[in-house]
Amino acid sequence: MKYLALFCFFWGIVSISGCDKELKEHPLPESLKKELARKADPTIHINDVSGTILLDPKLNVSLNPSAGLFIFARPEGVDAGPPLAVKRHSIFKFPFEFEIGQLHTMIEGTQFEGIMNLTVRLDQDGNRKSSPGDIEGKIQITAGQKEVQLVLNNLISGDAYNIQGTVDVSVGLQNKIPENGTLFIFVRSEGVKRGPPLAVKRIPDIQFPYEFTLGTQDVMVPGTIFEGPMVLTARIDIDGDARAGPGDIEGFVGAQPGDRKVALLLNHLTP
Structure with missing residues (x-):
């Protein structure tokens, strides 16, 4: 029994040493390190916008199993091209609590700030492109705004x-x-x-x-x-x-x- 305990003890030390060696031999990629550091930055969420998304009860629609909920933010006056920030949810239920901010910007180095137009789309086929049957809602917001209420009330027709x-x-x-x-x-x-x-x-x-x-x-x-x-x-x-x-x-x-x-x-x- 004594020898078995000693064997287990030494085997544990060898295993820990091996894991430590493996971590040293396979360090985290620099891109992942930067992303983790970015997420840990306490100032990154200062301009986050949060609130609730509601579905207009007057719209009697059924959800496609592949439906997705997309949240887009664009600077005021910009109606075309890539959005400033975007977030996708595949699992959701209304009313839905949301948050979007600097972490969700599409181009590194761009700032989530100022007055923006927020668009939410309930996309029935989940492919992000607007098409008939999708439902949208829009509201103008300011970076950092909280308790935003956005209603999905525009049914896209052909x-x-x-x-x-x-x-x-x-x-x-x-x-x-x-x-x-x-x-x-x-x-x-x-x-x-x-x-x-x-x-x-x-x-x-x-x-x-x-x-x-x-x-x-x-x-x-x-x-x-x-x-x-x-x-x-x-x-x-x-x-x-x-x-x-x-x-x-x-x-x-x-x-x-x-x-x-x-x-x-x-x-x-x-x-």
Whole structure:
């Protein structure tokens, strides 16, 4: 029994020494050390914003099992590009207590400060991109503000992603408009040159200027997400088969889902 106790004692010492040696041989990565030190900084939470997220009871919605709750912060006046800070929750229940701050900034070195617009999105498919069926809420806050109450009360509809505008023909090509031409309006994702368009609309018996709406209702493959950036194309087609041919008149313009008052000028004659 005595020898067994001595054996266990020495084995414990050897094990501890081995673990200590392994830690020395495999130190923590510098990036992890910096992150741990950053989180331990007592000043890091000074400008945190916290409060409660509520779901408007008037919205009778059911949650998708893959739904996610996203919280975005952007500086006042900034509506595009990456947010200043973002936080995602996959497990949540309303009312939901939240907190967002310096630890959640997307770009190292940026400061979570000043007046900001806070957006919360209940994203039904959990992919962070806004789409029909998602619910949003927005409020303006100041860094460091507490007891914020933000209500999810805006149900995103398919119409919110429609692109609307006017198609017209340049003065120099108006005498080239065929009598029985068909107008095609379609979009492709930016950078995509070939293959079926994302969405398309065919308009016979046209008169210019022509006011159009193109959106999720016009996608070629059901279930396809209507998202940008996109290139919007309009073509007056002589034979009506949608493929470009001699004598067709075309125009192009960049667009984003939800754009309004888009001006698409047909100013190119296909040779």
